[in-house]
Amino acid sequence: MxxxxxxxxxxxxxxxxxxxxxxxxxxxxxxxxxxxxxGEIVKKDQYxxxxxxxxxxxxxxxxISGG
Amino acid sequence: xxxxxxxxxxxxxxxxxGGLGSNCAVALARAGVGHLIIADFDIISESNLNRQxxxxxxxxxxKAETLKENIERINPAIRVTAVNIKLDELNIKDIFDEVDxxxxxxxxxxxxxxxxxxxxxxxxxxxxxxxxxxAGWGGNQLIHMKKYGNLYIxxxxxxxxxxxxxxxxxxxxxxxxxxxxxxxxxxLNGSRVGVQKNIN
Numbered sequence: 372m373x374x375x376x377x378x379x380x381x382x383x384x385x386x387x388x389x390x391x392x393x394x395x396x397x398x399x400x401x402x403x404x405x406x407x408x409x410g411e412i413v414k415k416d417q418y419x420x421x422x423x424x425x426x427x428x429x430x431x432x433x434x435i436s437g438g
Numbered sequence: 439x440x441x442x443x444x445x446x447x448x449x450x451x452x453x454x455x456g457g458l459g460s461n462c463a464v465a466l467a468r469a470g471v472g473h474l475i476i477a478d479f480d481i482i483s484e485s486n487l488n489r490q491x492x493x494x495x496x497x498x499x500x501k502a503e504t505l506k507e508n509i510e511r512i513n514p515a516i517r518v519t520a521v522n523i524k525l526d527e528l529n530i531k532d533i534f535d536e537v538d539x540x541x542x543x544x545x546x547x548x549x550x551x552x553x554x555x556x557x558x559x560x561x562x563x564x565x566x567x568x569x570x571x572x573a574g575w576g577g578n579q580l581i582h583m584k585k586y587g588n589l590y591i592x593x594x595x596x597x598x599x600x601x602x603x604x605x606x607x608x609x610x611x612x613x614x615x616x617x618x619x620x621x622x623x624x625x626l627n628g629s630r631v632g633v634q635k636n637i638n
Contacts, residue, residue, distance in 0.1 A: 378586060403547040405554050410587065412559045430586050434554075435598035437573045437605050438458040438545040 372425035377432075386425065391418040393429070403434040440626035446472040448625050451537035453525055453553050454478055455501040457605055458569045459543030460491035460508075461614035462621075463518075467509045469622060473517045474509070477533055478502045479524035489607040527556045539621050542568040543614070545599075554589075563588055565624045571595040572613040573603040581612055583620055590624070592616040 373382050376397075383396065390406055390413055393399075406413040406421075407430040413421045423429055450471050452459045455478035463476055478501040482492045496504050506520040521533055530553060534540055540557055544550045550568065557566050571593035572581070580594035593613045599605050 403551055405551065405558075405589075407558065407587075407589075410558075410562050412555050414555060428587075430589070432570075432586070432589075432591070433595070434547040434550050435571055435596070436545060436547040436550075437571065437593075437597070437599040438454065438456055438543055438550075438569055438610070 372423075374423060374426065375428045377430055388423045389419055390421045390423065393423055394418065394431070397431070399431055399433070401433040405432040405434060406430065442470065442626070445470045445622070445625060448539075449473040449475065449537045450621055450625075451475045451534035451540040452477070452543055453530070453534070453540065453557075454543035454545070455490075455505045456480070456486065456543065456545055457489040457607075457610040458572075458614045458617065459541070460501070460505050461489075461611050462541055462543060462618045463505055463509060464491050464512065465615050465618035466621060467513050467516045467518075469618070470513075471516070471621070471625070473519070475519045475521065475534060475537060476502050476505055477521040477523055477525055478505075479522060489605055489610045525553060527552060530556050531560050537564075539565045539567060539624050541617050541621060542566060543617070545605075547598075558589065565590065565621075567592065567617045567620050567624075569593050569613045569617055571597045572609045573597040573599040573605055575606055575609060577609075578612075581609070581616065583616055590620050592620060 409428050448471050452463050455476050480501050482496050500522050502520040502522050506518040509518050565588050567590045569592050574597050583592045
């Protein structure tokens with residue numbers, strides 16, 4: 372499938388992936404993340420359930436402390 | 439074409455009145471944004487004065503109300519709604535429902551996550567300007583703004599506070615002012631009139 376990940380085109384062999392599978396493949400190991408699929412927020416307890424399909428726009432952002 | 443005077447009719451929400459929030463609010467007030475809604479539950483401590491827009495004789499006072507006083511001393515024409523409350527998933531909607539743009543100005547990453555997830559869930563299209571990565575000093579070239587749909591991120595995205603990496607006035611101020619600058623660009627429909635005038 373082809374998706375847009377953080378504003379850039381990206382391609383994966385499977386036709387769909389859960390958010391957790393995407394994080395594992397991309398090696399995103401940070402604890403504190405903001406994840407959106409087509410604008411919808413995906414919270415941490417949904418990472419293993421939320422599914423990413425071909426054509427989806429996905430945002431994975433890493434949060435750190437300071438302000 | 440957008441005009442600077444249009445800012446008088448705009449409302450900007452600022453979640454947190456610490457290093458990012460206090461400096462961002464002051465910048466927006468000086469630029470002429472007509473209404474600011476600022477929220478924080480904390481009181482001013484001496485350790486805040488290395489970067490936050492407060493004064494030594496204000497230690498011990500509540501941040502939100504004191505920031506309102508400081509803004510009124512700069513520009514009494516700006517309407518400031520100060521909310522002395524700990525923001526959470528339940529009260530964010532009521533406090534910031536009327537804003538044109540919301541600025542995230544929290545310190546801890548777990549609190550940033552709560553307000554970002556909550557705000558984007560309630561207002562899927564409304565612009566949200568967040569600050570990520572500003573600890574330490576130097577590294578001017580690393581600080582930038584990047585847009586992801588209606589989410590705008592200001593900061594270097596890598597410098598986390600910790601031992602030997604304090605938040606300090608210069609870098610926190612740069613990011614706070616970059617957030618304010620991003621708000622102006624959003625409110626003025628993406629135009630960069632002032633910049634182009636200066637170039638010409």
